[in-house]
Amino acid sequence: MDECIFCRIVKHEAPAEVVFESDSIIAFLDINPLNFGHVLVVPKVHSNDFLDIPIDLLDELVHVTRKITKAIVDSLSPDGFNIFSNNGKAAGQSVFHFHFHVTPRYKSDNFKFIINLKKYKDGEMSNYAQRIRRSIS
Numbered sequence: 754m755d756e757c758i759f760c761r762i763v764k765h766e767a768p769a770e771v772v773f774e775s776d777s778i779i780a781f782l783d784i785n786p787l788n789f790g791h792v793l794v795v796p797k798v799h800s801n802d803f804l805d806i807p808i809d810l811l812d813e814l815v816h817v818t819r820k821i822t823k824a825i826v827d828s829l830s831p832d833g834f835n836i837f838s839n840n841g842k843a844a845g846q847s848v849f850h851f852h853f854h855v856t857p858r859y860k861s862d863n864f865k866f867i868i869n870l871k872k873y874k875d876g877e878m879s880n881y882a883q884r885i886r887r888s889i890s
């Protein structure tokens with residue numbers, strides 16, 4: 754019935770290299786790391802994505818993510834770090850149980866994000882801003 758891999762890790766039914774655990778949050782190493790020491794910070798309650806997670810839990814998750822990031826910086830001495838979250842298949846989400854990634858970065862790691870930055874045409878930028886502003890409640 755419950756096939757979510759992160760829910761199984763939360764219940765300790767699936768193996769994971771856990772680095773932090775509280776009543777509401779668990780953090781463990783990504784088995785396919787961008788760099789070694791790449792951690793996933795996961796709320797124990799199943800939420801599909803960033804918009805689905807209860808706001809109080811999100812606050813707590815952000816605090817724990819910062820704690821984990823500090824520990825990665827202190828223990829691994831990377832040159833930098835990325836914190837990110839993929840939401841939706843189009844954005845590269847593969848496990849539909851919300852989580853933050855924290856990955857150490859090194860000057861020599863030679864990652865290349867393939868991105869196509871767009872240019873707004875005249876008036877388009879204010880149009881997009883207006884649409885978003887109107888939807889903020």
Ligand SMILES: [Zn+2]
Nearest residue numbers: 757760799850
């Ligand atoms: Zn889950």
